[in-house]
Amino acid sequence: MFSTTIIIPFILFTFTYLLFKFYLREKQNTINHKKPPGPPTLPIIGNLHMLGKLPHRTLQSLSKKYGSIMSLQLGQVPTIVISSSKAAESFLKTHDINFASRPKTQASQLIFYGSKGLAFSEYGPYWRSVKKLCTLKLLSASKVEMFGPIRKKELDVLVKSLEKVVLVGEVVNVSEIVENLIEDIVYKMILGRGKYEQFDLKKLVQEGMAMLGAFNLADYVSWLGPFDLQGFTRTCKKTGKALDEVLEMIITEHEQSTNVDKVRHEDFIDILLSIVHQTVDPENEQSGVIDRTNIKAILLDMIVAGIDTATTTIEWALSELFRHPRVMKKLQDEIQNEVGNKRMVEENDLKKLNYLDMVVDETLRLYPVGPLLLPRECRESITIDGYFIKEKTRVIVNAWAIGRDSNIWLENADEFYPERFSDKKMNYQGQQFESIPFGSGRRRCPGIQLGLVTVRFVVAQLVHCFNWELPHNISPSNLNMEEKFGVTIPRAQHLHAIPSYRLECDEKLE
Numbered sequence: 001m002f003s004t005t006i007i008i009p010f011i012l013f014t015f016t017y018l019l020f021k022f023y024l025r026e027k028q029n030t031i032n033h034k035k036p037p038g039p040p041t042l043p044i045i046g047n048l049h050m051l052g053k054l055p056h057r058t059l060q061s062l063s064k065k066y067g068s069i070m071s072l073q074l075g076q077v078p079t080i081v082i083s084s085s086k087a088a089e090s091f092l093k094t095h096d097i098n099f100a101s102r103p104k105t106q107a108s109q110l111i112f113y114g115s116k117g118l119a120f121s122e123y124g125p126y127w128r129s130v131k132k133l134c135t136l137k138l139l140s141a142s143k144v145e146m147f148g149p150i151r152k153k154e155l156d157v158l159v160k161s162l163e164k165v166v167l168v169g170e171v172v173n174v175s176e177i178v179e180n181l182i183e184d185i186v187y188k189m190i191l192g193r194g195k196y197e198q199f200d201l202k203k204l205v206q207e208g209m210a211m212l213g214a215f216n217l218a219d220y221v222s223w224l225g226p227f228d229l230q231g232f233t234r235t236c237k238k239t240g241k242a243l244d245e246v247l248e249m250i251i252t253e254h255e256q257s258t259n260v261d262k263v264r265h266e267d268f269i270d271i272l273l274s275i276v277h278q279t280v281d282p283e284n285e286q287s288g289v290i291d292r293t294n295i296k297a298i299l300l301d302m303i304v305a306g307i308d309t310a311t312t313t314i315e316w317a318l319s320e321l322f323r324h325p326r327v328m329k330k331l332q333d334e335i336q337n338e339v340g341n342k343r344m345v346e347e348n349d350l351k352k353l354n355y356l357d358m359v360v361d362e363t364l365r366l367y368p369v370g371p372l373l374l375p376r377e378c379r380e381s382i383t384i385d386g387y388f389i390k391e392k393t394r395v396i397v398n399a400w401a402i403g404r405d406s407n408i409w410l411e412n413a414d415e416f417y418p419e420r421f422s423d424k425k426m427n428y429q430g431q432q433f434e435s436i437p438f439g440s441g442r443r444r445c446p447g448i449q450l451g452l453v454t455v456r457f458v459v460a461q462l463v464h465c466f467n468w469e470l471p472h473n474i475s476p477s478n479l480n481m482e483e484k485f486g487v488t489i490p491r492a493q494h495l496h497a498i499p500s501y502r503l504e505c506d507e508k509l510e
């Protein structure tokens with residue numbers, strides 16, 4: 001038997017030891033669990049009330065007060081906002097794998113087939129396989145080139161139609177013609193045909209985009225979900241069902257037509273149907289078999305990602321060119337020196353047009369179409385720069401603020417000045433973080449090449465074939481440049497201008 005003289009000191013010692021250990025661990029946790037600074041929060045909604053109509057601008061000014069790694073509480077969702085190139089490099093390069101997932105939202109689940117596509121799937125073997133498939137089979141350099149004739153043909157049709165407008169000196173809705181052009185290009189490339197009479201795919205895609213960009217309270221305060229206070233769930237289900245029916249119909253149409261090469265070009269649906277029932281990644285047996293839902297999900301991702309991005313970038317590039325006659329002249333001179341003024345631009349000419357690249361890079365710096373990229377989600381708790389970031393924290397990268405950071409882009413950061421890129425060639429391949437319009441790291445945009453060639457070609461052609469004058473009541477210095485916020489940031493007001501033909505002899509178009 002132990003005597004009480006031994007037992008009591010032993011118990012006391014053990015208790016003191018455990019207490020001390022617990023204290024040390026708590027202290028350690030508090031040290032390691034330091035959150036990045038951020039504004040004070042309200043109960044339930046956290047900081048949601050602060051975002052305003054243009055969250056990229058609000059977050060930029062908040063980051064000036066709280067720092068380039070800032071904490072927010074969006075409803076129940078802990079969130080980190082990144083606002084400098086240095087912080088972006090840390091999150092999207094050094095620790096990229098930890099932030100390579102996407103959070104689930106109602107719109108992505110109900111309209112975009114949840115984790116069946118590319119853009120909204122969580123990081124893992126399935127996403128890796130679909131990304132490989134899309135990069136190799138749909139968006140590779142050879143595929144981008146293969147679809148070149150579609151871009152040329154649609155642009156020729158637009159130039160031809162504008163020649164008629166020129167004769168009567170009409171004001172043109174530039175935003176509208178660019179949107180229609182890109183839509184025609186994207187539909188022909190992806191679906192193999194232009195508009196359908198039976199249904200309004202454009203309207204449905206726009207509704208899907210609007211739901212994706214809309215603020216849904218239930219995504220942030222999950223217990224409000226079942227009440228569907230905003231009618232969001234209902235609308236998402238309705239739009240998702242309508243889009244699904246349309247995609248089903250288009251795929252069935254493809255399955256029934258066998259004469260691809262004779263009647264029409266091969267398109268994305270043909271490519272995807274040719275690998276249906278095969279494993280997503282032939283080198284990875286576990287990647288699953290491609291089924292119809294995968295095909296619909298990938299197609300929808302491509303349509304949505306392809307249309308708005310190029311349209312918005314071209315719209316902003318032209319707006320800035322109309323506002324800066326000096327830059328416009330320099331660009332027109334460059335194209336004229338390379339191409340002459342007797343023929344239209346060909347895609348082959350683009351590689352010689354350095355100033356055009358600078359104009360497009362400058363546009364993407366000032367107007368990254370996804371101002372907050374697409375949201376990321378932290379996969380495992382991690383400490384970065386002394387800040388503890390918990391698993392499942394949402395990460396928002398403010399690409400808009402990064403592109404306008406005066407520490408990097410100097411005091412004229414907000415000005416459109418393409419010459420700043422004369423010594424700085426951008427390649428968007430994940431090594432440069434001063435301007436990240438295509439994101440970075442594993443979730444970087446896989447359509448960079450396709451996006452860039454489309455934007456460069458359309459801008460070059462429209463300024464080479466036409467001079468553009470703003471409507472009579474608008475001078476370059478008072479052109480409205482306000483944006484509206486969604487998944488992308490298009491102009492708040494449509495851009496209008498009066499074209500006049502500038503090539504010497506009318507190129508004969510078939």
Ligand code: HEM
Pocket residue numbers: 118119120131139301302303305306309310313368369370373374375437438439440442443444445446447448450451452455
């Ligand atoms: C000017 C043109 C474009 C811009 C500025 C752009 C920008 C972006 C951005 C910012 C992201 C999010 C990246 C991130 O989270 O880090 C993204 C993702 C994506 N983009 Fe693009 N994009 C463009 C064109 C295209 C085109 C033409 C396609 C295909 C037709 C495309 C397909 C995608 C897809 C599928 C994703 C999701 C990638 C993933 O989550 O793994 N994009 N894009």
